[in-house]
Amino acid sequence: MGPSGLETPPGPTHDGSFTRGRRAARRRFAAEPAPAADAYVSRRRRRTTGPTPPPVELDGRAGEDVDGPPEGDRWSTWDGADHGPVPRPDWVVTATGAVDTELGVLKTGKEADVHLVRRGVPGDAAILLAAKRYRSPEHRMFHRDAGYLQGRRVRRSRETRAMASRTDFGRDLLAGQWARAEFAALSTLWSAGLPVPYPVSVDDTEVLLEFVGDGEAAAPRLAQLRPDPDELADLWAQLRAALQGLARHGLTHGDLSAFNLLVHRGRLVMIDLPQVVDVVGNPFGPSYLGRDVDRIGAWFAARGLPDAAAAQDALLADLMGELGITGPATSHP
Incomplete structure (x- = not known):
């Protein structure tokens, strides 16, 4: 009987033959040389995984975006952006496989570079x-934008309050609003044949x-x-025609x-139009009109x-007549 009270079955060791066999096997194993470790591993690999595969050559671009642009800094932003007016100039590149390469900074300003x-x-x-890239909230200093934004509204009152209080969220909204205001103004003016750069896209x-x-040399400023x-x-004469074209759309620079x-x-081209003012819709509109004429008139006067x-x-009288404005327009905020 075993310790548990059950009958112990008979086994091969009852006469000691099994124990003697195990001792003999141990003596033979100790006498034989041990197989090489790599041979043992090789035999085991063949049994479990088949032949050893050839070593894999690592891609020299490991850690890089191998699906990125073949050259340059980024893929074209055309896909997903809002596009300029049609018909587009023939030179506009619309292929989504195009690459944008950064060549340097042309101009830095208070609001954008x-x-x-x-x-x-x-x-x-x-x-x-x-x-033209409007700066991040912590680096922007919008120049007297409260007056320019008169008459511009967004649909959500939360966004209007955020812009007024200049929270980070509000500053982001302002940046996007400035970019889209400039894009919209340029689209309107370019379509009307006025001397402004063609707006390719806004994103x-x-x-x-x-x-x-x-070439890569920008045209000089006046x-x-x-x-x-x-x-x-x-x-x-070119300036008069350009400002009259703005006035026909109810705008001043x-x-x-x-x-x-x-x-x-020899051709005059207007740039930097994010703050374009609706002269009638903005309560300060006539004042901004007067200031525009004062400033540029002073430059021409100084040049003779x-x-x-x-x-x-x-x-100024011609522009006010075009806009249907009466009264003085020489003061500004």
Whole structure:
């Protein structure tokens, strides 16, 4: 009987033969040389996994985005962005396989920086674009934007309050609103044939614009030039026509100066239009109109425009007549 009270079955060790067999096996195993470790592993691998596969050559780009652009800094942002007016110029690259390459900064400002970007499909001709990028909330200093934003509203009262109180959320909304306001103004004015860069697209807080210049050199600003009398008279005539075109749409630039006008091969081009003002809808509209004329008129007067004061008064009167405004418009906020 076993310890549990059950009968113990008979086993092979009852006569000691099994124990003697195990001892003999141990003596034989100790006498034989041990197999090499790699041979043992090799035999085991063949039994379990088959032949040893060849070593895998690691990709030298390990850790990189091997599906990213073949060159440049990013894929084209055309897909997913809002696009400029049609018909588009023939030079606009719309292929989603195009690559954008950063070439440097063209201009820094209080609200945004302008970068030079080359866009093209690898192997094909590329174009140059100006990428205007409004800054992150902690680095933006919007210039007296409260007055410019009069008359601009968003649908949600929460967003309006956030913008008014300048929370981080409100500043993000402001940046997007500035970008889209400039894009919308440029789209309207370009479609009307006014001298502004073609707005290629807008995506969040980035506006992509036609690059105005030769090669990679941007066109000079009016402030950089010293035109002769004939050139000065021609530029003044172009400016009058441009401001009258704005007035026909109920608008004024809002921050016009010789620094916000380019001259490319003799042609005047208006830039920097995020603060464009609806002269009738904004209670400060006539004041902004008067300030625009005062500023740019003073520059032309300082460069020797004949009868500059009279020319400035005549321009302001024409613009006010176009807008249907009566009364003084020389003061500004």
